[in-house]
Amino acid sequence: MESLLIQKSSKYAMSVWIHDKLGWDNFLEGRVCASWFHLRQDDILKRKLRRSAGKWMKGLMRRLLQITHQQWTYRNATVHLKMKDGRTTAQHETILSEILECAYVDPDDLLAKHCVSQCPFGHVPCNECAIGPIRA
Numbered sequence: 001m002e003s004l005l006i007q008k009s010s011k012y013a014m015s016v017w018i019h020d021k022l023g024w025d026n027f028l029e030g031r032v033c034a035s036w037f038h039l040r041q042d043d044i045l046k047r048k049l050r051r052s053a054g055k056w057m058k059g060l061m062r063r064l065l066q067i068t069h070q071q072w073t074y075r076n077a078t079v080h081l082k083m084k085d086g087r088t089t090a091q092h093e094t095i096l097s098e099i100l101e102c103a104y105v106d107p108d109d110l111l112a113k114h115c116v117s118q119c120p121f122g123h124v125p126c127n128e129c130a131i132g133p134i135r136a
Contacts, residue, residue: 015039028068030061 015035022033041053078089087095 011039028064030064032057032061032064036060 015033018033018035019027022031037053037057040056043049044051044053044056081089083089083092
């Protein structure tokens with residue numbers, strides 16, 4: 001991979017290199033290179049701010065953990081959350097995509113497995129189903 005650092009001897013170069021070696025997973029779990037703390041502390045002193053590098057670092061770690069938790073919650077809701085009928089969101093999306101594929105197909109051209117008698121919502125069966133034709 002090509003380095004994007006312009007000055008490889010800058011005060012940020014070592015922090016970037018160490019951070020890169022720690023990896024993305026460690027970063028999102030709040031494991032941040034200590035040199036970022038020192039760089040922020042120097043910046044605060046240079047700009048004469050009334051903040052603390054420790055509070056900044058705690059805030060950064062808190063925000064990173066919030067991002068990780070939001071990703072985890074979204075994944076669990078998408079993959080594992082069961083709706084009223086016992087299906088996951090992914091299963092509902094699959095059913096919806098199949099319905100949309102069949103929306104413009106002539107009902108007489110549908111295969112038996114796509115007939116509404118197989119519908120998980122209990123809709124009226126079509127003429128091609130094993131149950132038989134619809135009676136008015």
